[in-house]
Amino acid sequence: MNSTAVLSVEAMRAAEQAAMNAGISEWELMQRAGQGAARWVMRMAAGRPVTVLCGPGNNGGDGYVIAGCLHAKGYKVRVIAPVEPKSETARKARAAFDGEVMGRAALTDPVVVDCLFGYGLSRNAKGEFANLLEELAASDCYKIAIDVPSSVESDSGSVLGPLPRYNLTLALGAWKQAHFLMPAMASMGALRCVPIGLALNDASDQSTTAPRLTAPAADSHKYRRGLLAVVAGSMPGAPLLSAEAAMHAGAGYVKLVSDHSHPDAPADLVIEQDLDAVLEDERISAVLTGPGLGRDDEARKRLSRVLGSGRPCVLDADALHLLRPDMLKGADVTKLCLTPHEGELATLCESFGVTLQSKLDRARRLHDVTGMTVLAKGPDTVLADREGMRFFPRGSSWLSVAGSGDVLAGIVASRLAVHSDTMRACEEAVWLHHEAARRAAPAFSASDLACALIPAMASFL
Numbered sequence: 001m002n003s004t005a006v007l008s009v010e011a012m013r014a015a016e017q018a019a020m021n022a023g024i025s026e027w028e029l030m031q032r033a034g035q036g037a038a039r040w041v042m043r044m045a046a047g048r049p050v051t052v053l054c055g056p057g058n059n060g061g062d063g064y065v066i067a068g069c070l071h072a073k074g075y076k077v078r079v080i081a082p083v084e085p086k087s088e089t090a091r092k093a094r095a096a097f098d099g100e101v102m103g104r105a106a107l108t109d110p111v112v113v114d115c116l117f118g119y120g121l122s123r124n125a126k127g128e129f130a131n132l133l134e135e136l137a138a139s140d141c142y143k144i145a146i147d148v149p150s151s152v153e154s155d156s157g158s159v160l161g162p163l164p165r166y167n168l169t170l171a172l173g174a175w176k177q178a179h180f181l182m183p184a185m186a187s188m189g190a191l192r193c194v195p196i197g198l199a200l201n202d203a204s205d206q207s208t209t210a211p212r213l214t215a216p217a218a219d220s221h222k223y224r225r226g227l228l229a230v231v232a233g234s235m236p237g238a239p240l241l242s243a244e245a246a247m248h249a250g251a252g253y254v255k256l257v258s259d260h261s262h263p264d265a266p267a268d269l270v271i272e273q274d275l276d277a278v279l280e281d282e283r284i285s286a287v288l289t290g291p292g293l294g295r296d297d298e299a300r301k302r303l304s305r306v307l308g309s310g311r312p313c314v315l316d317a318d319a320l321h322l323l324r325p326d327m328l329k330g331a332d333v334t335k336l337c338l339t340p341h342e343g344e345l346a347t348l349c350e351s352f353g354v355t356l357q358s359k360l361d362r363a364r365r366l367h368d369v370t371g372m373t374v375l376a377k378g379p380d381t382v383l384a385d386r387e388g389m390r391f392f393p394r395g396s397s398w399l400s401v402a403g404s405g406d407v408l409a410g411i412v413a414s415r416l417a418v419h420s421d422t423m424r425a426c427e428e429a430v431w432l433h434h435e436a437a438r439r440a441a442p443a444f445s446a447s448d449l450a451c452a453l454i455p456a457m458a459s460f461l
């Protein structure tokens with residue numbers, strides 16, 4: 001089983017149907033899900049009394065199985081179920097549970113397991129369901145969400161009711177999109193996936209795992225390790241920051257192409273002025289432009305020259321505002337990486353005629369219509385590329401500091417200079433960015449973050 005697959009509700013239902021077609025009944029799937037989740041609940045409850053909240057669907061069914069497992073192990077467990085189960089399998093699970101079931105009771109136990117709704121949540125949680133979720137949110141008990149938190153829409157990560165902050169969320173069978181999307185992901189606490197034997201090898205969307213970086217080959221020299229050009233424009237600070245980050249992310253040689261004097265630049269950063277001469281150098285293996293580029297005619301010309309160079313490119317910041325479909329004529333789009341934040345993503349969507357609303361849909365469609373790699377940044381960074389979507393664990397919220405995106409662009413470009421693979425460069429860069437943030441300690445500046453890349457690299461070697 002491939003435990004990194006990330007499934008939409010439609011894909012999840014199809015995977016479950018495939019399992020059933022292969023002879024595993026829905027009852028058996030529910031047993032596996034409930035028993036696997038119960039092992040986690042017992043580990044966390046460590047003997048303390050547990051309340052399980054059960055809703056009308058199969059998520060509620062899982063709840064009865066979990067309660068049954070705890071009961072069998074001698075736990076003091078009770079179920080609160082505002083309504084009777086509606087699905088056949090959940091009714092069977094309810095009938096098999098011989099412990100205490102109440103329609104309503106105060107949440108007084110130290111551990112509460114939320115099985116009101118899973119991926120079948122179809123509208124706002126109201127009435128007794130909303131009351132229970134509000135009470136759960138206000139309680140200081142240890143909170144475990146089964147599959148997804150009950151007020152979370154599984155595909156979009158949007159919130160359809162009171163949202164408690166959970167300590168642990170147990171995905172059943174496979175990750176769902178909401179596990180990696182805001183605002184939902186911020187409420188989920190630790191995330192674990194409980195395998196139930198689904199065949200997930202064909203899933204194109206995946207969560208990423210820590211990359212394996214390698215030291216330069218024994219016979220490397222600075223040009224073979226990746227020669228990166230960071231093409232500046234009207235503002236000096238941002239491209240300098242990108243170049244400094246790039247110097248610490250693997251490239252052997254970083255050149256900043258800039259007309260500014262840069263008195264603060266490190267001595268080992270080469271600064272050149274002649275853009276055409278730099279781009280003509282055969283050894284240039286990647287180019288970054290956008291941070292500090294500006295948006296005037298001169299900036300547009302520089303962007304066109306960069307795109308015309310045919311090199312693997314990272315486009316960020318102003319370059320994303322200037323980019324138009326006609327600029328891509330003749331370009332090998334598979335060599336181009338876009339690193340938009342939410343606002344830049346909206347601008348790109350306008351420029352390329354993408355009318356979808358959610359970040360996930362926008363990034364996916366933008367990749368589909370342009371062929372470029374799209375790394376849509378934010379607290380819930382997602383990557384759209386040829387193999388499907390890629391998702392990442394949450395990074396530190398201290399990354400929300402000015403210049404943090406310039407650092408990320410520098411890292412992507414540095415990795416691209418090393419191996420020319422846009423998708424891999426983006427994946428590696430997000431992990432390096434997150435690890436640098438973890439090591440830089442709270443309240444770092446973007447320059448601190450760039451320096452923290454040095455120890456961060458070591459984590460992945």
Ligand SMILES: NC(=O)C1=CN([C@@H]2O[C@H](COP(=O)(O)OP(=O)(O)OC[C@H]3O[C@@H](n4cnc5c(N)ncnc54)[C@H](OP(=O)(O)O)[C@@H]3O)[C@@H](O)[C@H]2O)[C@@H](O)CC1
Pocket residue numbers: 016026029030033034055056057058059060061062086087116117118119120121122123124125126129146147148172173196
């Ligand atoms: N299938 C399998 O093989 C396996 C599935 N598994 C488990 O099943 C879960 C999915 O189960 P599910 O499809 O039954 O959906 P679930 O999330 O329980 O809720 C749907 C019910 O809630 C109702 N409802 C919805 N919104 C509502 C609202 N706001 N307020 C009130 N009611 C609302 C909805 O009513 P309806 O919309 O039909 O009117 C329906 O009755 C999944 O997350 C995992 O935990 C595992 O056991 C592994 C095997």
Ligand SMILES: Nc1ncnc2c1ncn2[C@@H]1O[C@H](COP(=O)(O)OP(=O)(O)O)[C@@H](O)[C@H]1O
Pocket residue numbers: 341377378379380381394395396397398399400401402403404405406407408433
């Ligand atoms: N709350 C947050 N949690 C985690 N990462 C964040 C958060 N806010 C921003 N980031 C990350 O910080 C970077 C900010 O980039 P960007 O918006 O381009 O900033 P800037 O333009 O100041 O460089 C992105 O990589 C983004 O993923």
Ligand SMILES: [K+]
Pocket residue numbers: 059114115116117118145146147148149150
């Ligand atoms: K739930």
